[in-house]
Amino acid sequence: MIELIRTNDPVVISFVESLLRDAGIAFFVADQNMSIMEGSLGILPRRVMIDEDDRDAARQLLKDAGIEHEARSDDKKNA
Structure with a gap:
């Protein structure tokens, strides 16, 4: 899986x-439980993970919705 977005x-x-x-x-929201453990203060960002095969379609969805700036750039290391 690759990281599509990371945000608080x-x-x-x-x-x-x-x-x-x-x-x-298909997607998975990583670090959701860590956010709850920290008291939901919003300090720890959550990550939306997708299958690498869905990268182009997911990035196009974000672009069509006007939030492409939220996507992790390809040069950033994906977890």
Whole structure:
């Protein structure tokens, strides 16, 4: 899996989850439990992970929704 986005913003996470779900793209939100453990202060970012084969389609979804700036650039190391 590769990291599509990393953010502290729960609204962005929710929006991206909705976009991916509606497009039928499987995803996993990593570090969600760590955010709860820290008291939901928003210090630790959550990551939306997708299959590498879905990278282009997912990035196009973000672009079409006007939030392509949220996507991790390809030159950043993906977890």
